[in-house]
Amino acid sequence: MLLDVNVKLRRGHFDLATQMSIDDASVGLLGKSGAGKSTLLSLIAGTLQPQSGHISLNGKILFDSKKGIVMPREQRPIGAVLQTDCADIAETVRDTLQATYFRTLKQRRLFKPDYLINLLELGGILDNPVQLLSGGERQRVALARSLLKSPKLLLLDETFATIGDAYRMQLLPILKRLLDEFGLPVLYASQSVGEIIELTDQLVVLEHGQVMRSGSLRDIAKQHGVLRYLGVRQIDNILPITIRHHDFQAGCSLADSAGATLILPLRPNFAVGSQTQISIRANDIALSRAYIDGISIQNQLKGRICALIPNGESLIVQIDCGGTLLAEITPGACSSMGLGEGDIVYCLIKTHAIVYLAELDDLPYQRVISHGDGYFYLSPAGVEPLTLPAH
């Protein structure tokens, strides 16, 4: 077990009583504002102390109220980028990074300062005092310092929300590669699944200081009403395609996707043989038990139902058609068709319901996408707050 936490803390009127265990994988700590995410990260990092309980990392006790053990923050093998971090550092960026590097045991050093200065684009602000930097710049310095500690666990508190959209899109894939390369797990706190899902699809959902749900997004999404709880408004299928032919007379383009042929809106600007991606809304897919002759709908993809996922008043049907498709239908349609897992269905998709992703502007809001590999992801763009159910 990487991290084992069972802590209690009363903070003003807020009661936190969190119990969670995390193995080697990175985990997203998801919860609305005030759920206790920052408090929990501070307890793990050691900037706050629980009133009771224990915290251990790789079997090493960081805190144990019964045994009277409190390991100070500096000694914890944790790199934490907390919201208020670095705000009071009078040293320059260069000095603080050098000092952190030299404090880390030689044999444990994973990163060199120059590498991180380059990666996080800190070159232009090296001689500036940290406390005079902008919020986003300070978070980048805090991230560099955390990595220079060569930690066993990285705690990030909405770090990418502060850093800014353009930079985040650039930094996230690099950070993900870096973490994978060094096997460094992250506990990433955020109000947005879209943001977390860029790093990991393992979630711990926190509400009122307690763990409400945990598991993979895919498993959590199968629980009743959770997609809506996660703030998801639209479910889309994103499919990779290879353009095969343009039929000017029929007014359509033909493409292969995961072994199936799709009939798409005519786009001769995509060269035959070129690869691109299309998007199909889950609620633009109708289902039929049999192939239908004499219908204007051009695409009828045969597949097998893998899962039926309740989603508020609708039902998400996950279908394996070679790749995975998500179709959204009403529970009434499902029961009148008598659909169940394992059944064969045809996915009916109108040509003009298919959108070339390259032609879409920024995604307007957070939405689940099925990447055709059997997993759900949330689109990173248009991050919006969670919509919480009424209690």
Ligand SMILES: Nc1ncnc2c1ncn2[C@@H]1O[C@H](COP(=O)(O)OP(=O)(O)OP(=O)(O)O)[C@@H](O)[C@H]1O
């Ligand atoms: N210094 C403090 N003294 C008293 N109560 C506090 C203090 N800091 C936070 N709280 C309370 O603890 C609760 C949890 O706050 P916390 O910052 O951990 O939530 P959060 O999930 O990180 O929220 P956000 O996403 O908005 O950062 C809130 O109700 C807040 O009012």
